[in-house]
Amino acid sequence: MITEKQRERAKIFSNMHKERKMFVLPNAWDAGSAVVFERAGFAAAATSSAGIAYALGCPDGETITFDELLYVVERMAQRIGIPLSVDAERGYAETPEGVKENAKKLLEAGAVGFNIEDGLPDGTLSPLDFQLDKITALVELKRETGLDFVINARTCAYWLNVAGEEGNFEIALKRGNAFADAGADCVYVPGALCEETVAKLALGIKAPLNVILNGAFHDFAKLETLGVRRLSVGSSPARFIYGQAIEMSRALRAGDPSLLLGTKFSYASANEFFA
Incomplete structure (x- = not known):
């Protein structure tokens, strides 16, 4: 059931994409991490498909079940008061109708974006017509529910490096504009994009541009100036935390508990924080 609070959150999240400034969207992997991001002051949060998969002991790439994703999203939405967008990957379905049905279930769990x-x-890309059919199905769901959730259409041209720099750009530009014409509210082009590529994509795509935090170009002020509206951090927070957990576990196995004993986040502090 879609609530009035959810409608308010959807409106807030939609408007964030229309403002002439960039916002950073942190990607959570469980309810606890979503709470951490909310209490850090972020205006909205998103899920990380890879982060959720790692938290469930799996690799990324729709290796978990849709029901597992749905449960995690529901727990996140119950614990935070800010808008929550969901990385639905390919939609966990083989047809546009199936994607639409799954999206409806995620909305009922509290999501306000996909x-x-x-x-x-x-390592290839889905046929363009098939992706447009998925977006059209989500636009229909918007109309049917009356909920202004955000459709963030992602092309993996750069992420998968399907055609080299010049080819990737042409594919991302063509697909991005086709996605926008089909009703996408934002176009996501993840990858290690240089400043020049970001500038050309922001200028050429007829929709708010979403990029991912990466080592090639990550100057927040310049990204905003170039026209990026949404900066995702992807699985990097989850990988950061799991990387520390791996180091801690190896040290503990070797008989060194110093990392555990040195934490400043005490039992009492943790209970207070999550209360």
Whole structure:
């Protein structure tokens, strides 16, 4: 059931994409991490498909079940008061109708936005017409529910490096504009994009541009000046935390508990924080 609070959150999240400034969207992997981001002052949060998969002991790429994703999203939405967008990967379905039905269930769990991507496990991209059918189905869901949730259409041209720099750009530009014409509210082009590429994409795509935090170009002020509206951090927070957990576990196995004993986040502090 869609609530009035959810409608308010959807409106807030939609408006964030229309403002002439960039916002950073942190990607959570469980309810606890979502709470951490909310209490850090972020205006909205998103899920990380990879982060959720790692938290469930799996690799990324729709290796978990839709029901597992749904449960995590429901727990997140119950614990935070800010808008929550969901990385639905390819939609966990083989048809646009199936994607629409799954999106409806995620809305009922509390989501107010979705990523839908075109990257396939074999390193290629889904046919463009098929992606447009998925976006059209989500637009229909908007109309049917009356909820102004955000459709963030992702092309994995750069992420999968399907055609080299010049080819990736042409594909991302063509697909991005086709996604926008089909009703996408935002176009997501993840990858290690240089400043020049970001500038050309922001200028050429007829929709708010979403990029991912990366080592090639990550100057927040310049990204905003170039026209980026949404900066995702992807699985990097989850990988950061799991990287520390791996170091801690190896040290503990070797008989060194110093990392555990040195934490300043005490039992009492943790209970107070999550209360």
